[in-house]
């Protein structure tokens with residue numbers, strides 16, 4: 001039997017090698033928490049045999065110091081001493097500032113013998129332009145004997161104008177097929193499974209539309225606060241940090257039309273259409289459809305938690321939103337009139353990312369009034385944690401009466417597959433090495449989402465629109481209730 005094309009990317013074992021990966025801003029937190037563990041894991045899986053990893057940063061580190069640091073980053077991971085030693089021996093450190101010519105001039109020397117090249121931009125966003133210019137003006141952007149690709153971390157711009165400028169700069173040196181804009185939510189296994197659920201099964205598509213769906217909720221809740229990132233978050237806020245990218249990607253995959261085939265451009269084209277179809281009514285009446293809030297002191301996981309304005313590097317009078325919620329409509333045949341409500345926030349009662357499809361009531365409610373709740377059917381897709389899918393339906397309570405109660409039919413990744421879900425970065429790095437951009441954001445997609453979000457940010461920047469409050473550890477501001485309308489709709493419990 002021919003392999004299911006949806007699995008194509010997962011089946012392929014090939015990365016083009018020999019490969020040299022340059023990580024710009026290697027001394028930052030992303031290398032420690034995500035990149036190095038992902039590279040090591042790919043190495044342990046036998047997917048990287050001829051690789052060199054070059055850290056490029058301004059700190060005064062040597063090759064040996066970089067290796068010692070990297071050893072700590074992978075300390076708790078599996079593998080023998082010999083495997084670790086071999087992996088660490090592939091590491092080298094190139095010390096340079098991002099504006100200094102000499103650093104870029106030394107890149108060919110570090111890439112000697114490696115025909116494929118990957119640049120990973122994980123510097124502070126303020127240095128992106130310098131590094132891209134540095135690579136471009138030193139003729140380092142073109143494909144060499146193999147490929148040359150560049151991965152750009154988020155945030156990709158801070159509004160439509162800056163995102164466009166960044167795209168233009170990138171595309172003045174690279175061509176689109178070389179550019180990989182990362183959104184790590186696309187690398188999450190359950191996000192990919194959402195496509196499989198929709199297009200690999202026969203039973204969901206017929207009901208996945210305005211005839212059967214009452215509304216859709218997308219929740220990206222976190223219990224953590226801003227931690228040490230106060231500086232960044234003050235300028236970003238929840239809309240830039242989570243909505244424009246992660247939440248919109250989830251929306252696009254939930255609402256997109258079935259692509260004609262599963263080539264990267266077909267999938268990315270369908271996702272783009274969703275963002276382009278967002279009804280501007282949300283922007284015309286922002287107070288009706290959008291809201292923002294900030295956390296005040298409270299208790300999270302049994303521990304006292306500071307309010308946002310007391311966090312490190314945060315202005316005591318800050319108006320940055322740590323919570324944002326939107327009611328969106330899509331101007332398409334499939335979704336006309338169906339509200340998509342999105343919410344995201346920090347310091348909520350728990351970490352959960354979930355998409356829930358709330359189906360319409362049956363045409364006659366024969367069992368209502370039996371003294372027990374008859375709820376709408378809900379298909380909940382848990383992106384994290386406890387990855388899985390639950391179908392909530394009404395069932396008769398055993399006994400002589402016809403009383404009903406909602407029950408859950410559950411699929412859990414952990415129990416069904418008995419193995420851990422791989423880290424998003426591992427999958428995404430592997431894809432860029434293979435040259436599969438399906439799970440990366442395309443230029444037009446990014447600009448379309450900024451085009452929608454920027455007017456809301458401008459509205460808030462001009463001190464219009466209320467800034468509500470919610471206690472740390474709560475489910476968010478009570479005012480968010482109104483985005484669901486006046487009927488019987490409720491936000492899912494966190």
Ligand code: BG6
Nearest residue numbers: 154184222224241242246353384
């Ligand atoms: C990042 C945001 O993109 O995603 C962070 O900048 C956020 O603020 C993080 O905490 C959440 O990612 P995950 O994978 O933990 O859900």
